[in-house]
Amino acid sequence: MSTPHYETLPPSDAVTLGERAQRLISSLATLTDEPGRITRHYLSPAHRRATDLVGDWMRAAGLAVSLDALGTVRGRQEARRAGPSSGKRLLIGSHIDTVTDGGAYDGNFGVVAGILAVDELRRRRVSLPFGIEVLAFGDEEGVRFPTTLASSSAVAGAFNPAFLDRRDAAGVSLREALVAFGCDPDAIPDAACDPDEILGYLEVHIEQGPVLEHEKLPLGVVTSIAGQSRFKGIVLGEAGHAGTAPMNLRRDALAAAAEIMGEIERIARAGRDDSLVATVGQLAVTPGAVNVIPARVDFSLDIRAASDAPRLAAIAEIRARAREIGERRHVAFLLEGYHESPTTPCAPQLQAAFAAGIDALGQRVLRLTSGAGHDGHAIHHLTGVGMLFVRCRRGISHNPLEFAEPADMGLAVEALIGAILALARDEDGERS
Numbered sequence: 001m002s003t004p005h006y007e008t009l010p011p012s013d014a015v016t017l018g019e020r021a022q023r024l025i026s027s028l029a030t031l032t033d034e035p036g037r038i039t040r041h042y043l044s045p046a047h048r049r050a051t052d053l054v055g056d057w058m059r060a061a062g063l064a065v066s067l068d069a070l071g072t073v074r075g076r077q078e079a080r081r082a083g084p085s086s087g088k089r090l091l092i093g094s095h096i097d098t099v100t101d102g103g104a105y106d107g108n109f110g111v112v113a114g115i116l117a118v119d120e121l122r123r124r125r126v127s128l129p130f131g132i133e134v135l136a137f138g139d140e141e142g143v144r145f146p147t148t149l150a151s152s153s154a155v156a157g158a159f160n161p162a163f164l165d166r167r168d169a170a171g172v173s174l175r176e177a178l179v180a181f182g183c184d185p186d187a188i189p190d191a192a193c194d195p196d197e198i199l200g201y202l203e204v205h206i207e208q209g210p211v212l213e214h215e216k217l218p219l220g221v222v223t224s225i226a227g228q229s230r231f232k233g234i235v236l237g238e239a240g241h242a243g244t245a246p247m248n249l250r251r252d253a254l255a256a257a258a259e260i261m262g263e264i265e266r267i268a269r270a271g272r273d274d275s276l277v278a279t280v281g282q283l284a285v286t287p288g289a290v291n292v293i294p295a296r297v298d299f300s301l302d303i304r305a306a307s308d309a310p311r312l313a314a315i316a317e318i319r320a321r322a323r324e325i326g327e328r329r330h331v332a333f334l335l336e337g338y339h340e341s342p343t344t345p346c347a348p349q350l351q352a353a354f355a356a357g358i359d360a361l362g363q364r365v366l367r368l369t370s371g372a373g374h375d376g377h378a379i380h381h382l383t384g385v386g387m388l389f390v391r392c393r394r395g396i397s398h399n400p401l402e403f404a405e406p407a408d409m410g411l412a413v414e415a416l417i418g419a420i421l422a423l424a425r426d427e428d429g430e431r432s
């Protein structure tokens with residue numbers, strides 16, 4: 001039975017858990033609004049079917065299931081024994097909506113991992129000193145409505161009521177879509193958790209980046225969810241004839257924008273902070289003709305970092321350099337911010353719990369930042385957040401090629417179980 005590579009194989013329970021995770025993810029992946037692709041937008045028919053399926057799985061794992069006012073599936077179990085934290089519960093969640101033509105693992109694996117961990121703890125007859133609530137959020141991707149994290153912000157008691165009047169591309173308001181889904185928008189305040197009853201929030205998620213694969217590690221502990229700033233940039237020059245205007249008399253908006261973009265990249269790479277990233281992803285040139293000097297350029301700018309200080313310093317430097325370039329080239333420059341979310345640091349106790357879970361599997365504990373946003377960003381308003389990342393192939397996400405190895409997913413469920421047990425030990429330790 002022995003194999004020379006036994007030490008690289010995960011524990012047998014992890015193998016089984018990984019295979020179960022893959023089966024559940026494959027069933028969820030069949031629920032789509034577009035045949036042949038995985039597209040499951042918030043409050044769509046496919047989301048409705050996914051909600052029912054996840055509810056069935058939660059019930060089978062022994063959880064009491066409800067659907068809240070924002071369409072979050074919530075499966076709850078009470079503490080199995082009396083103690084100071086028996087009135088509290090640990091939240092475990094992620095999302096079951098997807099982007100258009102997305103992957104099967106983003107969000108969905110986190111929900112599956114929560115359900116499998118609860119089921120496995122029951123099978124192992126573990127009695128926890130606190131309750132657990134597994135949450136399957138519906139609006140993480142923000143694809144259908146111009147909203148951000150509507151479902152998790154309601155759980156956190158931080159829902160923005162203005163979201164209810166926002167409309168999708170077909171003109172349906174969020175309020176109308178919720179009612180059609182079977183939810184009651186007037187009950188949104190009831191979706192909010194009482195902070196005094198919550199122990200913390202854990203989320204397992206595919207990394208959506210290449211770091212774990214590069215480090216040859218299946219799992220990593222997230223230290224923070226990166227803060228994010230988004231801007232619309234505008235450069236205003238003057239149109240002119242491409243043949244008759246000499247180079248020294250031009251006010252070329254695109255040449256100025258190109259120089260500004262070069263500076264943006266240089267500033268992000270200057271070594272201020274390894275996690276600092278800046279991206280210009282959209283560019284529109286006006287009038288956009290082959291024989292006309294560009295009069296105007298509109299571009300997008302997205303800046304993220306693991307902490308706020310390097311991000312804010314980079315923004316200030318970009319503004320200053322762009323102003324200098326504009327003055328020298330006689331073009332006007334505007335940088336208008338439209339989205340600003342501060343860094344969400346992960347709670348040290350929850351990071352330690354996930355680290356203990358990874359360590360118990362004999363794996364090296366790597367800590368890394370999440371460059372992508374997550375539901376934890378909203379839940380941070382309610383309670384401490386802990387995140388576990390799972391290696392995904394080539395770091396690909398938001399794409400049908402998204403893939404995580406079942407063996408890695410099994411280890412992730414085991415690490416989640418280990419984290420829950422570490423928190424139970426913390427609670428028991430406080431009592432004695």
Ligand SMILES: [Zn+2]
Nearest residue numbers: 095106107140
């Ligand atoms: Zn996600």
